[in-house]
Amino acid sequence: MDAGYDPVVEAHRGAAGYWPQNSRAAMLGSIDAGYGGLEFDLVLTSDGVPVLSHDPWLHEDLCTTSGGDALGERIFIQDLDLATLQADYLCGGVVDPENPDAEVVAETTMTFDELLEAMVDAPDMLFHIDIKYEPGETPAPEVFAAEVMTRFADADLPNPWFVSANLPELVLAFEDWGDANDFEVDSLVTWPRFTPDTSDAMVAIGNELGSAAGVVDMVSVAEAAGADGVSVPYQVIDRQLAQFTRNQGYFVAVWTVNDQAMLQALQGWPIDAVVTDYPELAR
Amino acid sequence: MIVASFSLALLLLAPVADAAGVRFQRVDLISEVPGTFVNYDLPMFAMNPVTSGLRWVEQIQVVVDLPVDGLSTGLSLGAQSLFYEQPLVESAGLSWGLGLQTDLLLPKGFLADASWRYKRLRIGLGGCITSGATWANPNWSAWQLLPTVGVGIGRSAAKND
Numbered sequence: 001m002d003a004g005y006d007p008v009v010e011a012h013r014g015a016a017g018y019w020p021q022n023s024r025a026a027m028l029g030s031i032d033a034g035y036g037g038l039e040f041d042l043v044l045t046s047d048g049v050p051v052l053s054h055d056p057w058l059h060e061d062l063c064t065t066s067g068g069d070a071l072g073e074r075i076f077i078q079d080l081d082l083a084t085l086q087a088d089y090l091c092g093g094v095v096d097p098e099n100p101d102a103e104v105v106a107e108t109t110m111t112f113d114e115l116l117e118a119m120v121d122a123p124d125m126l127f128h129i130d131i132k133y134e135p136g137e138t139p140a141p142e143v144f145a146a147e148v149m150t151r152f153a154d155a156d157l158p159n160p161w162f163v164s165a166n167l168p169e170l171v172l173a174f175e176d177w178g179d180a181n182d183f184e185v186d187s188l189v190t191w192p193r194f195t196p197d198t199s200d201a202m203v204a205i206g207n208e209l210g211s212a213a214g215v216v217d218m219v220s221v222a223e224a225a226g227a228d229g230v231s232v233p234y235q236v237i238d239r240q241l242a243q244f245t246r247n248q249g250y251f252v253a254v255w256t257v258n259d260q261a262m263l264q265a266l267q268g269w270p271i272d273a274v275v276t277d278y279p280e281l282a283r
Numbered sequence: 284m285i286v287a288s289f290s291l292a293l294l295l296l297a298p299v300a301d302a303a304g305v306r307f308q309r310v311d312l313i314s315e316v317p318g319t320f321v322n323y324d325l326p327m328f329a330m331n332p333v334t335s336g337l338r339w340v341e342q343i344q345v346v347v348d349l350p351v352d353g354l355s356t357g358l359s360l361g362a363q364s365l366f367y368e369q370p371l372v373e374s375a376g377l378s379w380g381l382g383l384q385t386d387l388l389l390p391k392g393f394l395a396d397a398s399w400r401y402k403r404l405r406i407g408l409g410g411c412i413t414s415g416a417t418w419a420n421p422n423w424s425a426w427q428l429l430p431t432v433g434v435g436i437g438r439s440a441a442k443n444d
Contacts, residue, residue, distance in 0.1 A: 205337065208334070208337055208338075208341075209341070209360065212338075212341045212360055212361040212362075213360070213361070213386060213387055214386030214387055214389060214391070214416075214417035214418050214419070215387070215417070215418050215419055216417075216419050217415075217417045217419050217420050219415070219419075219420045219422070220417070220419035220420045223420070234331070235331065235333070235334055236334065238319075238323075238338075239319070239323040240317075240319050240323065240413065240427060241415075243415075243425075243427060244415030244425045244427070245415075247415065247424075247425035248415065248420075248422065248424070248425060259330055261329070261330050262327070262330040262331065265326070265327065265330065
């Protein structure tokens with residue numbers, strides 16, 4: 001392993017390899033395990049409450065009605081108020097095919113407020129809030145920023161933290177909220193941008209060739225978005241580019257690395273954080 | 284596919300290049316420019332083969348001699364270089380060289396190497412100092428020095444072969 005670098009190992013969705021993703025069990029388990037960082041996703045209910053979920057909808061395979069029945073249709077979280085979401089649905093009580101060894105625990109959806117309370121026990125843990133703005137499926141970026149940041153600022157946690165976002169307009173909304181409220185916001189923009197209409201492989205190859213030719217790089221992507229850094233999938237990370245990005249004062253996070261050899265190799269790279277479903281592999 | 288298209292294009296352009304005094308010299312399967320493949324991508328091959336494979340293709344460099352003694356230019360998907368090379372110990376096939384690396388003609392870094400030629404094989408060892416400048420971010424404030432290894436196959440070492 002190279003010397004001189006020590007990226008924080010973050011528990012992806014609260015270590016989805018061990019517990020149901022973005023669940024209460026995962027968050028509390030990761031805090032209890034003392035992992036270096038905690039990565040989780042937030043969406044808003046119809047009454048504006050941030051709750052933990054990767055997608056803007058209840059996961060069709062991992063969530064059920066509170067009676068244990070399959071959902072049968074896509075249910076958007078922004079169409080449910082918190083009381084209904086908590087009373088009528090459970091998630092994590094079904095084996096996750098992507099993480100078949102993870103514990104199976106049926107729970108109500110965890111709120112951001114609950115997580116902020118739990119974080120009091122982990123003042124050094126890096127807090128990585130990931131937010132995805134999908135026009136038409138999630139509230140406007142400004143609404144997202146206000147609901148999340150008001151709560152986070154009120155919690156007054158000492159933890160290092162940042163927010164990552166899939167779209168520049170979401171980064172901008174968080175940075176604007178910080179400026180308006182005199183609160184330092186550290187933001188990352190996800191790069192490259194994957195879209196449902198284009199295959200991930202084509203996006204990655206196009207990005208790779210553009211990067212190799214020098215017409216796109218992580219610094220310019222972060223600058224254009226007004227972000228403090230970039231969040232990059234491991235498949236496209238370039239070590240020299242990461243080095244130059246950090247040298248110019250930008251933060252680099254790499255996701256989602258579940259191979260032990262690669263996880264250990266990346267711990268010697270000039271990056272700030274590496275996200276994994278299995279943080280124990282890095283120990 | 285990319286390599287095949289590239290080779291076909293070179294074949295078709297060969298008569299034009301010949302008329303301009305440009306002559307094919309070699310193909311570097313492992314290129315010293317930009318030098319990141321051997322240092323960073325090759326060690327990751329077992330863990331991330333698709334990306335490492337793509338980066339290998341990106342760095343394959345076709346080198347052609349220019350109509351000035353010792354001057355050549357290299358072209359790959361990832362970089363272009365202008366290189367000046369002179370014999371060090373001619374009988375032993377040893378040379379020294381200095382080069383300029385560009386990204387779509389944006390000056391990016393410098394290369395110095397010593398090379399050895401045997402028949403159609405060229406092996407180079409040297410160092411490459413590369414900046415973080417790109418067309419998207421033309422900033423030459425950050426630099427990195429890397430050792431380089433090059434392996435090329437081309438025209439026979441004997442001049443006018």
